[in-house]
Amino acid sequence: MTRAVARSHPNIALVKYWGKQDEQLILPAAGSLSLTIDAFPTTTEVTLDSGATEDTFSLNGIPGAVGQTARVSALLDIVREAAGVSTFAHVDSVSEIPTDAGLASSAAGFSALAAAAAAAYGLDLDPRALSRLARRGSGSASRSVIPGLAVWHAGNDEESFAEPVDGPDVRMVIVTLSTGAKPVSSREAMRICMLTSPYYSAWVDSTKWTLEGALEACKDNDFTRLGRITELHANRMHALIQSADPPIRYLTPQSVAVFDAVAQLRQEGRNCYATADAGPNVVVLTTPDDADRVARHLAGFGQTRVVGAGLGAAVIERGVAS
Numbered sequence: 369m370t371r372a373v374a375r376s377h378p379n380i381a382l383v384k385y386w387g388k389q390d391e392q393l394i395l396p397a398a399g400s401l402s403l404t405i406d407a408f409p410t411t412t413e414v415t416l417d418s419g420a421t422e423d424t425f426s427l428n429g430i431p432g433a434v435g436q437t438a439r440v441s442a443l444l445d446i447v448r449e450a451a452g453v454s455t456f457a458h459v460d461s462v463s464e465i466p467t468d469a470g471l472a473s474s475a476a477g478f479s480a481l482a483a484a485a486a487a488a489y490g491l492d493l494d495p496r497a498l499s500r501l502a503r504r505g506s507g508s509a510s511r512s513v514i515p516g517l518a519v520w521h522a523g524n525d526e527e528s529f530a531e532p533v534d535g536p537d538v539r540m541v542i543v544t545l546s547t548g549a550k551p552v553s554s555r556e557a558m559r560i561c562m563l564t565s566p567y568y569s570a571w572v573d574s575t576k577w578t579l580e581g582a583l584e585a586c587k588d589n590d591f592t593r594l595g596r597i598t599e600l601h602a603n604r605m606h607a608l609i610q611s612a613d614p615p616i617r618y619l620t621p622q623s624v625a626v627f628d629a630v631a632q633l634r635q636e637g638r639n640c641y642a643t644a645d646a647g648p649n650v651v652v653l654t655t656p657d658d659a660d661r662v663a664r665h666l667a668g669f670g671q672t673r674v675v676g677a678g679l680g681a682a683v684i685e686r687g688v689a690s
């Protein structure tokens with residue numbers, strides 16, 4: 369039985385992905401920019417089993433829920449079709465990130481799965497092709513394939529992949545306020561925003577030029593401009609989400625308090641900007657010089673962890689299972 373093990377890290381978006389132009393192919397309505405971090409990896413083993421009659425999936429040793437297993441199986445179907453192999457597989461993942469806490473667990477998960485599955489089924493994919501494959505599992509996973517700063521392009525199936533971007537040396541302070549499951553999945557919430565928010569088209573248009581600005585800031589090594597864009601774009605995404613009908617709100621009063629504390633730290637001369645994905649936890653973009661001080665200052669709100677740029681998806685073992 370052929371097997372492969374791959375590891376991948378979560379990413380945190382500076383310019384957010386929120387909305388699809390194609391639900392089936394997971395093509396984003398606009399491009400996005402993120403940092404793949406050096407903490408909370410997911411390690412995934414894919415083992416082909418010629419005797420199996422279906423795929424199986426476990427997360428941290430616990431069999432996956434039906435919906436989770438179906439999403440894993442759907443990605444394996446794409447790999448099987450490309451490889452011309454029909455064998456089912458066992459997928460075992462170990463994630464060091466609290467699932468569904470709005471810390472992009474699906475990004476690391478589907479990026480690791482794409483890398484392990486491609487290797488186990490014998491597909492030799494370059495980073496672009498691997499990013500396109502990971503995208504089919506979860507949009508943001510396309511960016512976790514890439515180390516450090518990554519831009520994920522909008523476009524058609526061929527064009528929509530992530531690739532590395534040079535930029536300032538940054539740190540992030542992750543402020544964990546809650547590890548509970550989010551009230552509405554990002555997939556569902558994006559759909560509701562698209563269908564019901566009067567602001568949706570303005571969001572998509574503005575994200576396009578926001579991304580251009582962020583890429584210019586990266587090119588100019590301009591941390592302050594990149595930080596300002598990051599916080600602005602997070603606020604806009606959460607404003608859009610709250611404008612859906614029925615309204616969805618991921619930020620809690622605690623999250624807002626952290627945004628305020630970050631603004632206060634800026635007044636005191638620290639280089640720091642807040643963002644949050646589809647959950648209450650806040651991530652603070654900062655510089656190597658200010659990271660520890662920012663983390664110490666925010667420690668009263670929740671657990672804090674300083675992270676930097678991390679590795680992209682990588683196969684760490686391959687072989688024949690006994």
Ligand code: PMV
Pocket residue numbers: 380381383384385386400472474475506507508509554555645646
């Ligand atoms: O990839 P998904 O479907 O989990 O969506 C991720 C959406 C955000 O994390 C909120 C934003 C982003 O760009 O990662």
